[in-house]
Amino acid sequence: MGMAMSFMGVGLPSTQMFNYAMGTVYDQLMEKEINDFEDFHKSLLDLFSSFNASLPGKRYDAPLRKEIEACFTKWKGAADEKERKKVFIEFMRKEVKICKLDNTTLIVGLVMPPAAMGVKRAGESVPQLSLIKTIPDVMFVPSVTVLALVSAKLSRRIFSGNAAS
Template sequence: MGMIMSFMGKGMPSTQTLNMLMGTLYKQFIDKDVKEFDDFHAAILDIFTTVNSTLPGKHYDVPSRKEVQECFIKWEKGDQESKKHVFVEFITQRVKVGVLDDSTVITGIVTPPAAMAAKKAGENVPQLKMIKAIPDFIFVPSATVLALMSAKLSRKMLMGKLGNSAS
C-alpha cells in the first residue's frame, strides 16, 4: 500500500518538468509569426487551448484582452531572452498546476471498498432488496463519484464559511 501512495506523488511537479513544459509551450509560441498584437493574442489563445485540452481536470480561464495587451507591450520591448522570460512569467501566473488535497485522495481510496461493503449489507435489509439488481460495476463508481463530489462540495462550503467569518 505504501508503494502505491509513494507513486501517486504529492505537491508540485519538479522544476525540470515545469521547465520542459514551458520550453515546449514557448517553442509552440515562437513558431507562430508574431509581429503585432492580434498575432500575439491568437498565439496566447492557442497556448491556453493546448493547456486546456492536454491537462486533465480544471479548464483554465483565458486572461482578459487587457492583460494580454499589457504582456504584449512588455514582450515587444525585450530582446530574445527577456521575451522568453516575459512569456514564461505570464503563463505561470495564469496557469496554476492543480494539487489534490488529502481529503480527495483519501475519499477516492476509501469509498470503493466501503461502497461494496454497504451494498452487501444493504442486500440483507428487506427495504433495500432492490439494491441487488444494481450491478457492482455501476454501483461502486457511482458511489465513488458521489462521495468525491460531496467531499469537494463540503470542503468548498467549509472554506466559504471560514472565508466569510475572517472578513
C-alpha cells in the same frame, strides 16, 4: 553511465527544451483570434483543458482570473510579438502550478470503495432496497466513489470559498 554522459556534455539543456515547449504552447494559444480579455481567458482555459486531458500523469491548475487579467494587460501592452511571447512565458513559469490532492480527497478516495461495498451488502438485506441487488458491483462501487469525490470537492470549495477560475 549517466556520469560519463554528463562529462561529455551530451543532451539538450533544460532551458532550451522549456523554451521550445513554451513556444509551441504559445503558438497553440495564438491559433485563436484574441480581441479582448474574454477571448484570451477562454483560449487559456482551453489550453489548460487540453493539457490536462492529453498529458498523462500530473495535472495543472489554471491561474486565478485576476492573475490572468494582469497577464493580459501586460500582454496587450507589449510592443511586438516577441515581447508578447516573453510576457506569456514568464506568466506560465510564475503562475502555473501542479494540482495537488488535499488530504480529504485522498481519504475519501481510499475509504469509499470498501464503504460502498458494505453499504451495498447491507442494503441487499433490506426489503425496500431490493433494487440494489440488480446493480452489479463493478458499476455500483465506482459510481458511489466518484459521487463521493465530487461531493467532497464541491463541499470543500463551497465552505472554503474557493471559486473556480
